[in-house]
Amino acid sequence: ALSDYCRPTVTITLPKVNGYYIGQLLYMFEVQTAIAGELYNINTFNQPGVEQAKNYTYALMGRAGYEESAQALQEKMAIV
Incomplete structure (x- = not known):
C-alpha cells in the first residue's frame, strides 16, 4: 500500500x-x-520517566534514603 x-x-x-x-x-x-x-537533536539515551519510576518503586518499597519521595508520592496518590 x-x-x-x-x-x-x-x-x-x-x-x-x-x-x-x-x-x-x-x-x-x-x-x-x-x-x-x-x-533530530534528541538524546535517545535520556530516560527520565524510567528513572522516576525507579525512584517511586524504591520509595514504595521503603528503601532507605527514599522516605521523602515516599511521603510525596503518598500525598499525590491521596489527591487522585
Whole structure:
C-alpha cells in the first residue's frame, strides 16, 4: 500500500530466524534509533520517566534514603 503512493519502504531479509540474526536485527534498530535521535537533536539515551519510576518503586518499597519521595508520592496518590 505504501509503495502505491510512492512512500519509502524497506524489506529486511534474514538468512535464518535464530538468536544470532534476531540479535543483529535488534542491534540495527538500536543504532538507527540513536542516529535518528542525533539527527533530530534528541538524546535517545535520556530516560527520565524510567528513572522516576525507579525512584517511586524504591520509595514504595521503603528503601532507605527514599522516605521523602515516599511521603510525596503518598500525598499525590491521596489527591487522585
